[in-house]
Amino acid sequence: MPNNPTDLKYSESHEWVKVNGTEATMGVTAYAVEHLGDMVYAEFPDAGTVLSAGDIAGTLESVKAAADLFTPVGGTVTARNAAVIDDPALLNKDAYGSWLLKLTLSDPSQLDKLMDATTYDAYEASQ
């Protein structure tokens, strides 16, 4: 059984979100990184970009495949993780320590639709 961090919320497309007031920090789960393989490229929208829940919020590429990153919550991009852009392999080392984007939430109630760690553990195991 997977054992994902309990202080995060999770989407069905394998992103994680950490909430601090109206600021959300997002990344991708260890499952997603494991599935993609060795990461070699990352790009994200500029700070100031306004995103709706479900929008494409960047691209992650492994040696073998390119994958869109979706934001499970809407908001305005406030920061991108330059360390991951410089060295996408950081994601392979620690998916939860390597955040991708920070957003100011436009509608914090969207968080209610996300899974908690226990639910996501079961969801991941069913994939």
Next chain:
Amino acid sequence: MALKRTPLYDTHVRMGARMVEFGGWEMPVQYPSGIIEEHRATRNHAGLFDISHMGEFIVRGPDALKLLNYATTNDLGRIEPWQAQYNFFAAESGDVKDDTIIFRFPDYYYVVVNGGPTEGDYQWLEELAKKYNVKLENVSDATAKIDIQGPEAEEILQKLTAVDLKPVTFYHFTTGEVAGVTNVIISRTGYTGEDGFELFFPAEHAEHLWQTFIDAGAKPVGLGARDTLRMEAGLPLSGADLGDNGRDPVSAGFGWAVKLNKEDFVGKAALQQIKEHIARKWVNFEVTGRGVARPHYPVTNTSGEVIGEVASGTYAPTLDKNIGMAWVKPEYAAPGTEINILIREKPVAAVVRPRPMYKRQA
């Protein structure tokens, strides 16, 4: 249709490989070590590849050479017994049906083809063979193929066989006993840009030989790293770099394997015409901007006009660059030419480079 499995399927699963579909086969794309580490293991030590999906045919009889010289673009009359030749099956249009390596034994030819097209290639050869006094045999299912590639490949294989490997030079082969398995075809060929060997033997010995090579220090490598290794080495993937829609061997730069001065062969007339009017060329490129090129991405010139399409692309672990191969209009084929790759509709700078981009130190 159910996917085909090689005799090593269970072994791959047990080793934690991720299995994917490739040409109708369920193949390991990577082991837990990952593509980059498997790529480096092959460049620096020795990589072990299960290539049992590839097809093998035996062609014998008085007209074997005649049939094969009609079916292929290269001239098999030029090789001696115990020599192998890179070659193409062309369509009448000149397009590549498949690429192949043909091994000349003293009394027959051994034809090695890609996994996906195996059945089609065999039926096509059977059809052509009706006019010749030959006997064809498809031994693909009974045959396993393991490649060992890398600077330590010879040393590892030499410990497992009494056959002296030194005299077996590039594109030559021999047969002999390897780790108790008799009559193994041992060929100094490969698809990685490294020194190494391809071994063909009865399928029932696959697990034993695989494990023996692992125990001797070779690292298992999946199709993911096989792809990055061959791209660095400038080697084409049939069906992607070569194939339909004008991806013919002459335009691709393999004119040395298309002998237009030999007797008639399938595709000869078309390839003669193509040689006079090359409409596109197959080039290597390096992405100098940010992004990874993938198959089918459009290629433009610096004014934004579409001039071609990416055929293969990847992050190249040894070069630590994003590279690829593309079909472009001939005026953009010279090394140093600046082009753009449209990555998610955005032009990203790239430069045509000489092929191959990686060459091992002799």
